Amino acid sequence: MNFGDLLMAKGQYQEKPDLPFTLGMEVAGTIREVGEGVEGFEPGMRVLVGGGSGGLADFGTFPATKAIRIPDSMSFTDAAAFQVAYGTSHVGLDYRARLQPGENLLVLGAAGGVGMTAIEIGKLMGAKVIACARGKEKLEVxxxxxxxxxxDSETDDLREAVKAAGGADVIYDPVGGDQFRAAMRATNPEARILVVGFASGDIPQIPANHLLVKNLNIMGYYWGGYNRFKPEVLTNSMATLIRWYDEGKLKPHVGATLPLEQAGDAYELMRSRKSTGKVVVTTGRG
Known part of the structure; x- marks a missing residue:
């Protein structure tokens, strides 16, 4: 499951499928049948699919162009939790923000699905990672x-804590609101701020004079948008990420696994922000 699923259910996501549709942006499983003319895939292959919708079901029909074969080392649970979260963080930090070894990376909402992957990838890229999350338990994760x-976003002064850690060179922000405003005031000159989402529900207004004084770059970033105008960015990124997984460099954090009959509970875990990492719904079919 993804936070985008919550927004899609309310008609607030960037993509709005025609009604009626089945929720579930990404899925992993075994191919049962392939359509006429499909090459490179056959029944029995294990794949992950970023279909945009249709994941919360025992069976689904998806474009072959959205399917990626997964290695034997990858479980279906990990595969279902992999593409959107890791893809969002890798393309954002590598392709968009150009994160460099030795830079300070501030991750807001760090205990969430994309936040956890941003920590992992930031470390792999050689950054010093500053994680902001709510409460001791999430910070331990x-x-x-x-x-x-x-x-701790509940008790610490975000701006002062980031400045004490050396300031932020790159900010990865899926939260928005007050955390965005505080983090922006703790940036180093020429910092890059990735606007990933607004989990707080508050879309901040950006004071342009602050950008001028510090030579800041604020980057709008929608991972799925690359499917339309530069799909090779996503293809190259996913090849790198699957290789890293197969080499043991990435370990998806799945905070909860629930059966399909409890899909509503999975949504509630995300809506109430009680989950850490990813929430995965299983069908038992594979």
Whole structure:
């Protein structure tokens, strides 16, 4: 499951499938049949699919162009939790923000699905990772993912804590709101801020004079948008990520696994922000 599924259910996501549709942006399983003319896939192959919708079902029909074969080392649970979260973080940090070794990366919402992957990928790219999350339990999860500095969004002064850690060169922000505003004031000159989403529900207004004084770059970033105008960015990124997984460099954090009959509970875990990492719904079919 993804936070985007919550927005899609309310008609607030960037993509709006025609009604009626089945929720579930990404899925993993075994191919049962292939359509006429499909090459490179056959029944029995294990794949992950970023179909955009249709994942919350025992069976689904998806374009072959959205399917990616997964290695034997990857479980279906990991595969279902893999593409959107890791893809979002890798393309954002590598292709968009050009994160460099030795830079300070601030991850907001760090205990969430994309936040955890941003910590992992940031460390793999050689950054010092500052993780901001709510509460001691979530911060411990961030620490286990490799975060160097931990900030409690409930009790710590975000701006001062980031400045004390050396300031931020890159900010990865799926939260928005007050955290965005505080983080922006703790940036180093020429910092890059990735606007990934607005989980807080608050879309911040950006004071242009602050950008001028510090030579800041604020980057709008929608991972799925590359499917339309530069799909090779996503293809190249996913090849790198699957290779890293197969080499043991990535370990998806699945905070909860629920059967399809409890899909509503999976949504509630995300809506209430009680989950860490990814929430995966299983059908038992594979």
């Amino acid at each position: 961030c620490k286990s993912a490799g975060a160097d500095v931990l900030i």
